[in-house]
Amino acid sequence: MKELMLSVAAAVSLVSVAAVSPAMPAAHTVQIKGFAFAPKSLTINAGETVKFVNDDSEAHTVVADKGAFSSGGLDTNDSWSVRLQKPGTYTYFCSLHPYMKGTIVVQAMHGAMRGDN
Numbered sequence: 796m797k798e799l800m801l802s803v804a805a806a807v808s809l810v811s812v813a814a815v816s817p818a819m820p821a822a823h824t825v826q827i828k829g830f831a832f833a834p835k836s837l838t839i840n841a842g843e844t845v846k847f848v849n850d851d852s853e854a855h856t857v858v859a860d861k862g863a864f865s866s867g868g869l870d871t872n873d874s875w876s877v878r879l880q881k882p883g884t885y886t887y888f889c890s891l892h893p894y895m896k897g898t899i900v901v902q903a904m905h906g907a908m909r910g911d912n
């Protein structure tokens with residue numbers, strides 16, 4: 796019984812530690828599956844990172860229309876992350892299957908003006 800109480804206390808303290816870390820940026824993941832990006836449109840804050848995970852049986856890429864980023868080839872189960880600092884709307888596609896499209900909207904922190912990309 797004493798051991799159980801100890802492990803409950805340990806679990807509670809772990810939860811508390813996790814809860815008091817507001818500086819951690821939100822984690823964003825875009826899944827590539829069925830020849831589509833999910834979510835198709837994602838809004839993040841400037842400076843946050845988006846991780847693309849290829850859960851498809853085909854290779855895909857993630858390429859920004861305006862050249863802001865390019866993943867290179869992602870095989871099945873590969874992942875690739877990009878950190879977006881500059882506010883704006885980033886449309887992207889898969890260079891292997893150009894009909895696969897997605898959008899990331901990067902919002903400025905503290906309500907600053909939106910930059911044109």
Ligand SMILES: [Cu+2]
Nearest residue numbers: 855889891892
């Ligand atoms: Cu593709």
